[in-house]
Amino acid sequence: MPESVIFLIILALIFNFLNGFHDSSNIVAPMISSRAVKPQTALGLIALAEFVGPFVFGIAVAKTIGDELVTANLITLTVIAAALLAAIAWNVLTWYLGIPSSSSHALVGGLIGAVAVHVGIPAIRFDGLEKTLIALFISPPIGLLAGYLLTKLIYFLARRATPSINWFFKRSQIITGVVLGLSHGANDGQKTMGIITLALVTSRVIDNFAVPTWVVLVSSIALALGTAIGGWRLIRTLGGKFYKIRPVHGFATQVASSAVILGASFLGGPVSTTQVVSSTILGVGSAQRINMVRWSVAGEIVVAWLLTIPATALLAAIFKFALNGFPK
Secondary structure, eight states: OOHHHHHHHHHHHHHHHHHHHHHHHHHHHHHHHTTSSOHHHHHHHHHHHHHHHHHHHOSHHHHHHHHSSBOGGGOOHHHHHHHHHHHHHHHHHHHHHTOOOOHHHHHHHHHHHHHHHHTOGGGBOHHHHHHHHHHHHHHHHHHHHHHHHHHHHHHHHTTTOOTTHHHHHHHHHHHHHHHHHHHHHHHHHHHHHHHHHHHHHHTTSSSSOOOOHHHHHHHHHHHHHHHHHOOHHHHHIIIIISOOOOHHHHHHHHHHHHHHHHHHHHHTOOOOHHHHHHHHHHHHHHHHOGGGSOHHHHHHHHHHHHHHHHHHHHHHHHHHHHTTTSOO
16 A cells, blocks of 8 residues: 555544544533533443444445545545645644534535645536535534424423433433543544545545445544544533433433434534534523523534634635645
8 A cells, every 4th residue: 555545544543543433522521511421431331332232323424425426537635635734634623722623514515625625516417415514514503402392302202201310311311421422433433434545535545436345443542542532622622511410311411412423423413522422411401491592602613613624714725735746
């Protein structure tokens, strides 16, 4: 295998590691903040679930990112490297600032920017781009609505329950957290698989787009390792800045988020776990009391979401020009 391909695979695995590091907060914040599970136990449990996710739910999302977004024979490894570098830089910046932005948006923006400056718009497959953007942008409002409706249903069903029901909501988060971890591995983890396979096709290491088993394995390991270490800055943001999360909130958030993300995974729609979980947390809190949520924090996150694609597209264009010496 050419050294340039090996370099790009390493770059993609770094992105996936940071994806797990960055997004682990989305999954474990409700569990930790509601004191359902100890932090290190939660991170270890979710990391294992994320590793298993792609092997359980298939790789439809990997095909969307790697085979339906750009035309492989019109791009080079330099283009893919620039996209990954832009996404990595954005993830590191937003992690440092404690802003739960979207790794998915960052990767899509990076691809668009790098491809656009390399060969222009014709290399972008607009049917795949439309599918990707629809999935990314409609999933947060769906998560918000799902969290709101599920919480209302829970309050109705538990209206005569004693305070001891909190024990159920706490212990149940072990199961719902694992399901959410599986869904994250089955969606976010597959984006790196798609990128690596796209690089293999672009460099003619393989003839057609088919994700090798070893790509699934190394990508899953990178995601799980990133999750196990965890992004504590973002855990604090999601776990406490919106409102004080209680066991019922954590349970409802995980159930609603898992349903949205797994549904998208089966359809091959790449969604942002960050967006889905954050919006679900808002929906769950709103179901209890609309003014309980600190909407100013939510507004900051929305701004970050809107900025991610144009910002990473610009970064990718800059990296593309800087990488002119990268092997083609």
